[in-house]
Amino acid sequence: MNVMKTCYLLLLLLLPAWLHAQQISGSVKDAATGAPLPGVTIVYKSNTGIGTVSDSDGSFHIKGTKGTVLQFQLLGYESKEITCVNTQHMLVTLKTSTKDMDQVVVIGYGTSRKRDLTGSIASIKGEEIVNRPGSNPLAALQGKVAGITVTNTGRAGAAPTIRIRGVGSITNTNPLYVVDGVFHDNIDFLNNGDIASVEILKDPSSLAMFGVQGANGVIIISTMKARTGEMKVNFNTYAGIQHLVNKVKVTDAEGFKMLYSEQLKNLNSQPFDFSPYKANTDWQDKIFRDAMIQNYSLSVATGTEKNKAYLSAGYFNQDGILKYDAFKKYMIHINDEYDINKNIRVGVDMSGSRWDRKNGDINLVPNALIAAPIFEPYSADGRYNASPTFQRAQVGNPVANMEIFKDKAINYGYRFVGSAFAEIKFLRHLTWKTVGYTDLGFNSNRSYTPRYIVGDSAQYNFINSVSMGKNNYQTFQADHTLKYENTFGKHRLNLLAGLTAQYKGGDFISGSRKSPSIAIPDNPDLWYLNTSPDLESQVNNGSGEEQAFKSYLFRANYSFNNKYLFNASFRRDGTSKFGPNKRWGNFPAAGAAWVISEEPFLRHSIPAINFLKLKASWGRLGNDKIGNYLYYPLLNTGNSAVFGDKLYPAAVPQFIPNPNIHWEVMEGTDAGIELTLFNERFTLEADYYHRTTKDILVNLDIPGAIGTTQSQTNAGTILNRGFEFTAGWGDGIGKDFKYSVSGNLTTLKNKVLAIGDNIGYNITNTPSRTIVGYPIGGFYGYIQDGIFQSTEEIEKSAQKSDPRIKPGDIKFVDVNEDGKITDKDRTYIGSPTPNLVYGLSFNLRYKGWGLDVETQGSGGNKVFVNRGRNKYAVFNYETNRLNRWTGPGTSNKEPIMDDTRGWNLEPSTYFIEPGDYFRIRFIQLSYNFNASWMQDLKIKSGRLFLNAQNLKTFTKVSGYTPEVGGDSPIRMGVDEGTYPIPATFMAGFNLNF
Structure with a gap:
């Protein structure tokens, strides 16, 4: 009876509050643009477990009364607390977060707040790339990100070599590029001005979602998109000069004559008669030049609540510092997204580009270093001079080689990358998205070999020839994902499941013909095979290949009370690259993090700590970047045999097929700390990584009756481990002066643990x-x-x-x-891989003025001087x-x-030379205009800038640059006469209308 009375009494006490409770309604918008913000999490500050999420138009409804305190949270925006005064038609505005930990980063098939990550992901904004000279935007990452090594080249239009956390394979170590969801081997089609952000995924737990293609790291690039309520026109341009700053020091004519005469004397040979040779030629001056680089980019973005569209066009033109080396690229990009209603969204994204390349012969670089300086390029009557007799048969006249083949090759190509998607939200917390992608490339080349004579027939060609080639490739990809997002009380859960498939194929054909009797005119319009009637001289070649992938993926991210973070992912990959019994692989990963700064015991005891997180992760993934059809018995037809007086073609196995080969398996762990102090003035990230690549593919020599044949097998293990540190400090003096300094440092230990049979195999x-x-x-x-x-x-x-x-x-x-x-006295004498890579940057801002300085360097590696x-x-x-x-x-x-x-x-x-270097990589002075006179011209803002890149390099190497890469991991750091990296001096401006 007493219990019943107590219950009635409680009901009577709660009844007024229950009757008084009502529905709070309102909308959430972007503070800067006024655009509605869907997906905002709205919960009671009292943590009652009641919450909701704003709809696609930013509206929300939640039970409450006046005085209720609500928390509004959205990725990339500052959290906000509001006490309800009016329960109807509340208007809440959220500001874009400037806090590093609240920034949104792109991960595999989704996004996340940086504070919620358990792995190691670095993010670079597009504005840090757009004004850097070069055709490839990733060249600007050098020295900016811990854990990534960028080896640049000065060659016009060439892409840098990028390695993430060391070298984990002896075949292909290039990362996977993902542009707006599309998988690529390169990003040559991109306009630098279209890049919104670049994310570098480094640790196994972040990479596992990319399965068999992610072992070398993944670089995710997000392009520009329009925002709701936006109408913006942007024009950006720059132009500059590239200049050779370091020449290889070679002897002049006097020094050469002295040394060569001394050598002849040591050999007891007759002295060479130098009397006809009066010249003192610097062949490097003859083949190099100051070269122009320029870029133009125009974009238009417009957005309403229903439709958001972005259009851009760009033109890039770079002349190489090697004469007649040139590259041009034309680009266009279109993005359009349309909200059919608050639950259905569709969109398309298309990029098109055309490139034209005129390559100066890069072999001229080493040739100019070894050509004797004692003769002139031209004779008095304007003919080409031949080299002196002691090198005539082996070393040509560099200027003659350069001029004879000037503009004798046509290389161009087209590339189209496109995607279309449909996204449906249903049952409040579920989102289904289907995306179809394509990447099509069409490349062509034609070349012409003229008749010529150098000197007194020292070098000659009396037979014209032409050649042609075409290379086409295509990629088709489809992704289907189902996403679940929900917040309930102190819990936040994100689930993702998906199916993805990809097809890649390509083919090429080439041919050439000579014309010994009829001269082919030096006219590009006639550089086709049918120009020559000589069918007996024709040589043809062609091939093709294709491969397919199919994958199932799953990921779960869970957060409790915003401080205990967990994630797990799994991808099952199937690939046609390997035999039927080795096509499927499983790639799991897991990570956890503890945001200690959310704990009351730390928050109240050490107020200087704004954010502190400990994190650890583990994952396994694969590397399929190896040759195709390795399990097929392919034949090499480039052999022949003579029987009697006849020549018969022959075919021998290219290698012994191995049906059991499979992808290389990378397994690794990552542990680190993230810290911000003193009202977020100081930031620090530190990571330890340890990854082992097992089952690397190696070629074993198998003796046989027809000679030695190679067989590819999984028989190697490689270790990469080290530390990464990134730190920064930013503050201001008064309201007008701001400054920041940041730096990163990476250590690397690379070691081969097993290869072949481990008994002397190398x-x-x-x-x-x-x-x-x-x-x-x-x-x-x-x-x-x-x-x-x-x-x-x-x-x-x-x-x-x-x-x-x-x-x-x-x-x-x-x-x-x-x-x-x-x-047996040969031994290890140095590593081509740096064991220390670092970068430092300094930034000053005073009113509209800005000064940026970036430096970078590396140490611990060696360069092998193989020049000559x-x-x-x-x-x-x-x-x-x-x-x-x-x-x-x-x-x-x-x-x-x-x-x-x-x-x-x-x-x-x-x-051997030490490869250590320190470089002043980038200095920029800029000024931002926001004056009223610009507004009268309908210009919202403007920016002028002057910059210099690769201004000075401090090094002990004797070559053009300490950045000596190499396409093959097993032959890095060998300087054969590396193409120089020039200093670039540039001016430009940016206007927003």
């Missing part, structure tokens, strides 16, 4: 060797121990048994201490040879002048 590509216990592509050779000064010193050394050794030769270390110098090492003639000498050994005590580094002593040219530390 991959050799002189001077590089990939072997267990050392980095991929490590340099392998002898260790120099000075120069032999006398016969007595030779007799006391391990090289005494070699009768060829004489005073003035290089002394090698007896590594195995067996009393003689043999191949494999001598097959007399080459010009680099100036270090002026310090050669001429007698006891004259040099303990440079050997005697005698190129016939081949042992001095063996790979050794004599050719």
Whole structure:
């Protein structure tokens, strides 16, 4: 009875509150644009578990009374608390967040707040890229992001080499590029001005959603889109000059004559008659130039509540500093999204580009370094001079080679990338999205070989020839995803499930014909195969390939009380690249994080800490970037045999097929900390990563009856581990002056743990060797121990048994201490991969003025100077040879002048240089206009800027640049005469209407 009375009493007490409760309604909009904001989470501050989410038009409804305190939260916007005064038609505006931890970053098949990540993802805004010179926007990432190594090149239109957290394969180490959801091998079609943001996914848990294609890291690029309530026209342009700042130091005519005469004397040969040669030619000056670079970009964006459209067009033109090296690109981009109603949205995105390339012959670079400086390019009557007799058959006249083949090749291509999507929201928390993508490329080339004579028939060609080629490729991709998002009380849950499929195919055909009797005119309109009637000289070739992928994926993100974060993902991939019994693989990942700064014990005890998060993750994924059809018994038809007086074509296996090969498997862990202090003035991120790539594909030599044949198999393991640090400080003095400084540092340990059968097996590509216990592509050779000064010193050394050794030769270390110098004394002599990469930047703002300075560098790696090492003639000498050994005590580094002593040219530390460098990469002075006179011209804002890139590099390398890459991971850091990276001086402006 007492219980019943108590219940009645409680009901009577609660009844007024219940009767007084009513529905609160309102809408949420963007504070800057007034656009409605769908998906805003609205909950009671009292954490009663009651909450709602704003609809597609920004409207919301929730039970409450006057005085109720509501919290409004949306990714990328500052959270807001509002006490209800009027329960009807509330208008709530949210500001875009400037806090780093609240920024939205793009992840695989979705977005997330940075504060909610458990992995390692770096984000770069498009505005940090748009004014950097170059055809590829990723070149601007150099020195800006921890964990990523960017090796640039000065060649017009060329893309940089990018590696994320080291080298994990001996085949292909390029990352996967995802542009607005489409998977790509490159992003050459993009307009830099269209880029809204770039995300670099580095840790396994973030990458696992990309399965068999994500082992080398993923770079996600989001392009510009219009916003609701926006009408904006933007014009951006820049132009500049590229200038060669560092030349390779080679001897002039006087130095060359002295050294060559000395060499002939050492060989007891007759002196060379230099009397006809009066020139002093700097061949580098003859082939290089100051070159223009320019870019123009125009975009229009307009958005209503129903329709948002974005259109841009761009033109990029770069001349290379090597004469006649040139690249042009024309680009157009269209994006249109339409809201059929508050639950259904559709859209299309299309990009088109055309490129034209005129490549100067890059072989001219090493040729200009070895050509003798004693002759002129032209004779008095305007003909081309031939090289001196001592190098005539091997080294041409660089200017003749450059001019003869000037504009004798036509290379161009078209590329179309497009997508269309439909998105349906239903049952309040579910969203279904279907997207179809395509990537089509059409490339063509034609070239012409003229008749020519250099000198007195020293070099000649009396037969015209033409060649043609076409290369087409296509990619089709379809994604179907179902997303569930809900917030209930202290819980926030995001689920994603999907199915994706991709097809890639391509083919090429090429042909050539000679014309020995009829001269083909030097007219590009006639550079076709049918110009020559000589059918017997024609050579044709062609091939094609295709591959397909099918994947199932799932991801779950869960947050409790905004401080305990968990995620798990799984992708099952199938690929046609491998045999039927090895086509499917499973790639799981998991991560967790603890936002300690949300804990009351830290929040109240250390107020200086604004944000502190500990995180850890694990994942497994794959690398399929290897050759196609490796399990098929392919044949090589480039062989022949003679029986009697007839020649018969023959075919031999390219390799022994292996039906059990599969993708390389990368498994890794990541742990780190994220910290902000002092009202978010100071930020720090630190990560430790450890990843092991297993089952790398290697070629094993299998002896057979017809010779040695290779078989590809999964038989290797590679380790990459290290630390990443990113820190920054930003503050202001007064209301007009602001400054910031930031830096990043990455350490890397690269090591081959297993390869082949592990019993002396290695991959050799002189001077590089990939072997267990050392980095991929490590340099392998002898260790120099000075120069032999006398016969007595030779007799006391391990090289005494070699009768060829004489005073003035290089002394090698007896590594195995067996009393003689043999191949067993070759050893590891340096890594081409830096073990330390860093970047520093400084930014100042005063009213409309801005100053930005960026520097970067690396250390711990070596460069192997291979320029002219494999001598097959007399080459010009680099100036270090002026310090050669001429007698006891004259040099303990440079050997005697005698190129016939081949042992001095063996790979050794004599050719090794430290690859460490520090570069002033970017300096920019800018001014933002917001004056009333601009508004009278209907200009909303304007910006002028002057900048310099690659202004100065501090290094000890003797080549053009310390950035010596290499397309192959097993032959990196070998300087054959690398294309120089120029300094670029540029001016431009940006206008918004």
